[in-house]
Amino acid sequence: MHWWLPLKGSTFAGEVDGLFLAITIITGIAFVLVEVGLIWFVVKYRQRPGQKAFYTHGNTRAEVIWTTIPAVTMVALGLISNHYWVKIKGRHSVPANAYPIAIHAKQFEWQVTYPGADGQLGTPDDFTVRNQLHVPVGRPVVVHLSSEDVIHSFFVPVFRVKQDAVPGMDINAWFQATVPGTYELGCAELCGLGHYRMRAQVVVHTQDDYDAWMKQAAQEASP
Amino acid sequence: MRKLGAVAATGAVLALALAAWTRQPSPPAQGGGTISGKVKFTGTKPAMPKIDMTEEPKCKAKYQGVPTEETVVVNANGTLANVFVYVKSGLPGSYTAPAPAGPVTLDQDGCRYHPHVLGIQVGQGLAIKNSDGILHNIKAKAKANRPFNISQPSVMTSTKTFDKPEVMVPLECNVHGWMHAWLGVLPHPFFGVSGADGSFTLKGLPPGTYTIEAWHERYGAQTASVTVAGSETKTADFSFAAK
């Protein structure tokens, strides 16, 4: 069991995790200040005979300081986060040479359509497989997400990628896998009674392995 | 004497009338008439897509080879299986058939429905069994009857009934998208499904002229008109052509 985040399996996993760590440090400092402060005050200023409270209505300088520091921190965090947001999800974020795979989400399965030998979707050599996402390592992959019925969400924890699949919309989500292996994909938006089992296997292959798999899968998928 | 005769005659007439009034439709004499036949298939047998059960190891393990979809099952002798044959019309208006006490079982085994096509009487129980022990849901997309969608996450049996005739109610599992079955709900027991030898038999029919229908999920429906009397057997064959 991990006590932290899962294996970093994509190019932006490092960035997402880095941001997560940065936020942990910032919020950690605030957490310690507040909680330790509270415990200290609770102990130090508990009622004692003869003790009187200090009659004051506040301190403007304190207000300015503890408004400004959080405000500046939040703005800085926003600017940094936005940089990565645009990189990962921005309208021009999908790399030009990304390998296309279409995923059609349906209660309760993922219909994965591969472009076949010609590498292009929408051609006769495309083939569809249920619940198996195979991708080559080290290459950007763009998933064209669609939904048959309700809102589902495409989530691969090790890639740190998540994108809702919305009926009536075609949405792109891209990632680049970095570690060969077998992982899992889960549905991350409640979609009905089978939501908890709407999972798929994700296999990251080396390029040679991938070509071999592609040939074999294309054959098996054809009637 | 004449008075007695009159009374006796009246009584006899009354008795006959009473008997006629309370007469049940005569039970099929010695089992009644039979309609049987074969469903032939002409043309090239279509290849059925393979089912990849890799994501469901418990089901995949139940097969030696790779299972295929069951949309079109052509038997070795050139006949078509899974054709639902039933009496569409022709029964007397007064005919009633009580629903059998015992249920019809639909089993989910190896991530497939067994049988693929089945019939049931109105009011009869459909015992839906999950022999796989993994999550199946049964979605009945009925139109005349109340649709339902229930899950069975483990080995269990759920029973449902249908209170209106409907040909055919599609059944599907959404966890395993290849799982489909077809259910015919009828107000009488005169239906059957063509099996591994392509034959069907409808037994116990009261005398009359019937329209029987043969329904297939891909090739549509065909009808035939058959008259039976007493306990004779009549043949009605059907033929579906590859599209």
Next chain:
Amino acid sequence: MTTVAATAHTTPAHHDDRSFIRKYIFSTDHKIIGIQFLFVSLFFLLVGGLLAMQMRWQLAYPGQPMPGGGILPESMAPGGVILPEYYIQLVTMHGTFMVFFAIMPLLVGVFANFLIPLKIGTHDMAFPRINMWSFWSFFAAGLVMLSSLFVPDGAARAGWTMYAPLSARHDYSGASLGQELWSVSIILVGLSSILGSLNYITTIINNRAPGMTWFRLPLSVWSLFITAILGLLALPVLSGAAIMLLFDQIIGTHFFDPGAGGQALLWQHLFWFFGHPEVYILILPAMGMVSDIIANGSRKPIFGYHSMVFAIIAIAFLGWIVWGHHMFMSGMNPTLGSSFMVSTLVIAVPSAVKVFNWMGTMWRGNIRFHVPMLNAVAFVAMFAIGGLSGIYMAATPVDMFIHDTYFIVAHLHYVLFGGSLFALFGAIVYWYPKMFGRMMSERWGKVHFWLTFVFYNLVFFPMHILGMGGMMRRLYDPSQYKFLQPYQPMNVFISISAFLLFATQLIFFVNFWWSLKKGKLAPQNPWHDNGLEWSLPSPAPHGNWEKVPTVYRGPYEFSSPQAAEDYLPQYTKLPTDREPARAPVAGH
């Protein structure tokens, strides 16, 4: 310096010749209405808890028959084993009951009704009959929602957020009447809220006692005032959305059905445009009451009263422009992701300011740890955690990972339970004497507090870890995923802690009910507080005062050099005080 007792003098009302029905059932008295809300909401809090206990059983022991599960019908739990469709009904109804029928009515229905006229110095609300309707529409809404559990095909099951098209189409969800009853109930609950808001806003603006200027209002009243404005503007959006959903469900419209020209995302925008102000409705009154209690417990004025007021207003204002942070992954334009991220990060600032001001109030105080103070300090500690965890979600790249995982579940429970519910425990104990004329048991209040505090953290803190591991929300059986199987022991740990947490709440319930008849008789001002309500007997009489009091100072004059005691009520006239310029409201 003068003693408080010698100069505290107001004229409580005496005359009350109403019938039993008029007095206690169809009452227009704001205090009775507040108590009606209290009894009914506590019942729904219990219902919400029972639903959660079933969820926790299934999560810890997937597929195992639940003890007592035999009483559930086959369609929900055959042989006591919870079915997936029942599990998502539990998830949906737990959220729905807790948000709309427990926390919101406890904070607003109870305390806005009970406190506002008492704390601003007037006889009742501006529109007492509308107030009565506000309660009865809430009651009707609750009955409708409860009934949806018992109808054929079961209750609504698309999450309390009710995303379309899953919620709009019976063939997708498997539910039918239950989904529709949810929509009807929500429309009624929205009506209840709107009627209440009308009263609170009008009463606070128009009916304050002489001398009760805006900046002498207690923070509890400020927060209830701002909350009422939020409610008035937000609930109609929810009601509108619920009507559209109901029409999609029953009369064949397709607002949310893309197959027929509608849009799935439309529901999300409408729901969250309401939903975000809603969560501020769920926390601001708690913050206000906590301020009153902390000042009282610390025997010190609130630190930075004006900042606190501006922070409440800032949170409420900013709350209107952050709704998209619930939709970062929804497929909406990514540029909106950037703009909503900025507004969301900014809203952290006024919340932080409030936390520092509460700490400032305690600093150099003379702190009494009565039960309300214990709960109020816990509020600050737990709300801080909940608020800080929100920062992870505000950062959109991180949200991409933690959206729809247990990290979110942890966050929302830290603010709603660790925040609002602790504040409610404190507030109920605090104002109980003025409601019922008796004190709740101090000893059992402390036992309840400490056990709740420990078990509550054991339940919800580990959920952050589950979320970081990638465990998604609303999963009937997480062990279906290989990567989640190692977390199963943690799920068991959380569930056992949850069962203990639930059992502990029985202490509160017993204390509450037992003390109604057997509690120590309450003095007029048991907490030595400064608010106008403490000038009345315990319990407060119908009509409150014969003649409303006059207000001479702010609500937090604790340890003032002008008084011998460490408190100085708002209504006490010192020789140095002048009469306020404003004449009393006509007719008072």
